[in-house]
Amino acid sequence: MMQISTPFMPEKGVIRSIVPMAQDNYLFEFKTDTDRLAACKPGQFVELWVPGVGECPISVCSGRVTESIQLLVRRVGRVTNALFQMSEGDWAGLRGPYGHGFPVERYKGQNLCMVAGGLGIAPIRSLWQYVLDHRQDFGKVILIYGMRHSDEMLFREELKLLLQRGDIHVFLAADDATVCELPPFAMQVGRVTDMIRQAAIDHDFQVAICGPPVMYKYVIEELKAKHVTDQNIWLSLERQMKCGIGKCGHCFIGGRFTCQAGPVFQLADLKFVPELIECDNGGAQ
Ligand SMILES: Cc1cc2nc3c(=O)[nH]c(=O)nc-3n(C[C@H](O)[C@H](O)[C@H](O)COP(=O)(O)OP(=O)(O)OC[C@H]3O[C@@H](n4cnc5c(N)ncnc54)[C@H](O)[C@@H]3O)c2cc1C
Ligand code: FES
Numbered sequence: 001m002m003q004i005s006t007p008f009m010p011e012k013g014v015i016r017s018i019v020p021m022a023q024d025n026y027l028f029e030f031k032t033d034t035d036r037l038a039a040c041k042p043g044q045f046v047e048l049w050v051p052g053v054g055e056c057p058i059s060v061c062s063g064r065v066t067e068s069i070q071l072l073v074r075r076v077g078r079v080t081n082a083l084f085q086m087s088e089g090d091w092a093g094l095r096g097p098y099g100h101g102f103p104v105e106r107y108k109g110q111n112l113c114m115v116a117g118g119l120g121i122a123p124i125r126s127l128w129q130y131v132l133d134h135r136q137d138f139g140k141v142i143l144i145y146g147m148r149h150s151d152e153m154l155f156r157e158e159l160k161l162l163l164q165r166g167d168i169h170v171f172l173a174a175d176d177a178t179v180c181e182l183p184p185f186a187m188q189v190g191r192v193t194d195m196i197r198q199a200a201i202d203h204d205f206q207v208a209i210c211g212p213p214v215m216y217k218y219v220i221e222e223l224k225a226k227h228v229t230d231q232n233i234w235l236s237l238e239r240q241m242k243c244g245i246g247k248c249g250h251c252f253i254g255g256r257f258t259c260q261a262g263p264v265f266q267l268a269d270l271k272f273v274p275e276l277i278e279c280d281n282g283g284a285q
Contacts, residue, residue, distance in 0.1 A: 008245060010049045010093025011036060015086055016068055021154045024075040025119070026084065027061070030094060031068045037094065038066055042127035043101025043208075043236055043264040046071070047244045049093030053082040057241045057259070059122045059210075060097060063129025069094070072122040072154065098244040099263050102127050102208045102234055110206050111139040113199065115219055117146050117192055117211025121154050123236055124210050132168065141168045142199050146192035146211070150174040171195035196222040203227035208264075210236035220267065230268035237262050 013030030020026050037046065040060040048071065049055045056079040062070035075084045083092060104127070112131060116124040124143075131138055143162065147153055153172070162170050173188040173195050188195070192215065201207070207228055209219055216235055223233055239258040242250040251258040 008095060010047070010055075010095040012091050013069070013094040014091045015088050018086075018088060021072065021156075022152050024084075025072065025152075025154055026075075027070055027072050028083070029068050029070045030092070032094065035067070037069050037097060040069065040097040040126075041101040042104060042130045043123050043210075044097040044099050045123075045241075045244065045263060046094050046096035046098065048073075048079065048083065049095070050079050050082040050086075051093065054079050055093075055242070056080065057098075057238075057244055059236075059263075060101070060126050061122045063126045063131075063133060072119070072125070074119055096244065099259055100261065102236075102264050104130055107131075107206045107208075108134075108137045109139070111141070111204060113142040113144065113196075113201050113205050113207045115144045115192055115196065115207060115209040115211070117215045118148070118152070119154075120210035120212070120215075120236070121145055122210075124208065125155055125158075127208055128162070128168070132165075135167055140200075140205075142171070142201065142205075143168060144171045144192050144195045144199060145173075146190075146195065146215075147174045149176045150187060169199065171199060191218075193218050193222045196226070201226050201228065203229065204232075206232050206234070208234045208236075210238075213237070230271075231266065233267035234264055235267060235270070236264045239263070 011032055011034055013032050015028055016031045017029045018026050042063055045057045045059050047055045048058045058071045058073060061072045073080055073083060075081055114124045114127055128143055131141055162168055173190040205228055207223055220233060237258060239251040239253065241259045242248045244259045246257040246260045
């Protein structure tokens, strides 16, 4: 039986459910015995450990973490492949939460736009769940979600419900939208930048963004055209991370450990390493 002796020890998370969202993208719900993960905030991450295989960082995907936590995982390599071999009732290790998430307290009382590209929807989903649970604390709320193909849409059923709500404006677009169950008016062929242009965003919006790094430069350009300031733009940067706790040095850039200083950064705070936004073409989509 695993003993939790330090904050860095993984705790046992029993897989309660596995829901396929799209090809190679599953939503895993883990039940834990302690309330350590109840402290998770939107935009933070946990380290997922598959015994005998290894660990990788995964964003907190649920806005309400109590005795269970949801993680959206894309199968790409060793750890995620091993996780995809598991079944309900099996367990993996979870440690965290780590990093700085989206500053939800700062967003309160303000208008908020959330922009997600591809797998970037995972942390953004935890943010919209948080915001909708505290809806009265926020002004106008906009969600913009872009993907390469409409078949890759994640959280399809949840998005349908959001589209029916009158208190959040949802924009969905795919580069290629040939197959889609959603009403045609809701799904567009295009990119997140096209939708930012259409959305009623102005200078007083806070904007939370997560997507492939190549997307950031163009999203920022569109937001600047709408006079959104660097102080109001928040980016989740998924750098190469391993330990998550400032020890291994994998995520060190511009004098900072992004696992601790991030993964969410204010654009105004990123001027010291412009290449973080402009040159990185790896990432999540
Ligand atoms: C803060 C943060 C949050 C994240 N959130 C999520 C999330 O919510 N969901 C999610 O699915 N992912 C998320 N990621 C990304 C995830 O951590 C990585 O995809 C992680 O590498 C997966 O681990 P793995 O062992 O399965 O893949 P790895 O084995 O590390 O492989 C990673 C990549 O390297 C490639 N690769 C592996 N081996 C080789 C090789 N021999 N030669 C060439 N290429 C190779 C793989 O094809 C893959 O693209 C997040 C990352 C960070 C930093
Ligand atoms: S991931 Fe190890 S130092 Fe940041």
